Amino acid sequence: MEKTASGVVLCEDGLARPAWAATDPLLREYYDTEWGMPVRGEQGVYERITLEGFQAGLSWATILRKRPAFRNAFHDFQVDTVAAFTEDDVERLMQDAGIVRNRAKIRAAITNANATIELRAEGGLSDFVWSFQPDSTPSPNHAGEVPTTSPESVALSKALRKRGFAFVGPTTMFALMEAIGLIDTHLVDSHRRGSSGVWN
Numbered sequence: 718m719e720k721t722a723s724g725v726v727l728c729e730d731g732l733a734r735p736a737w738a739a740t741d742p743l744l745r746e747y748y749d750t751e752w753g754m755p756v757r758g759e760q761g762v763y764e765r766i767t768l769e770g771f772q773a774g775l776s777w778a779t780i781l782r783k784r785p786a787f788r789n790a791f792h793d794f795q796v797d798t799v800a801a802f803t804e805d806d807v808e809r810l811m812q813d814a815g816i817v818r819n820r821a822k823i824r825a826a827i828t829n830a831n832a833t834i835e836l837r838a839e840g841g842l843s844d845f846v847w848s849f850q851p852d853s854t855p856s857p858n859h860a861g862e863v864p865t866t867s868p869e870s871v872a873l874s875k876a877l878r879k880r881g882f883a884f885v886g887p888t889t890m891f892a893l894m895e896a897i898g899l900i901d902t903h904l905v906d907s908h909r910r911g912s913s914g915v916w917n
Contacts, residue, residue, distance in 0.1 A: 770884030786815025
């Protein structure tokens with residue numbers, strides 16, 4: 718593997734990836750097939766918001782490795798099911814070594830499921846989040862140019878908090894926007910740049 722001046726890594730398969738996705742096979746697969754691809758629909762967006770919230774203060778690799786256990790523990794992130802979780806469910810999840818056992822984040826997932834149900838009256842979570850898509854997307858030439866927040870992520874964070882969501886800070890929401898295709902922060906030299914179909 719060879720790191721270029723822009724910060725992307727030329728991998729042995731001849732494809733250019735950012736350093737975070739260059740070596741770990743799980744992260745590479747995620748980068749090549751999922752990250753930045755459009756995610757729409759209530760359940761899919763709710764899952765990503767939940768996982769991004771759990772990721773706060775941790776590495777994404779940790780969350781990705783635990784994602785199957787998260788999906789099992791949260792019933793595939795079915796919103797109505799999670800919204801009905803009780804304190805007994807919180808205690809059950811606090812005993813589940815397969816997930817991140819953080820009481821505040823577990824409670825936030827339940828809170829956010831209920832807030833998601835409330836948002837159905839406004840057209841639903843997916844359309845709400847996607848309404849914050851900016852007019853343009855960053856075009857980072859090297860890793861140092863990739864932002865961590867944007868005016869839109871700040872606005873989305875405020876709007877979700879106003880509707881009762883938790884663990885949806887501006888940096889977390891920027892990561893969500895990257896992950897689900899609202900913006901394209903793939904480095905210009907990356908083989909994935911423009912692959913979402915959302916941005917040319």
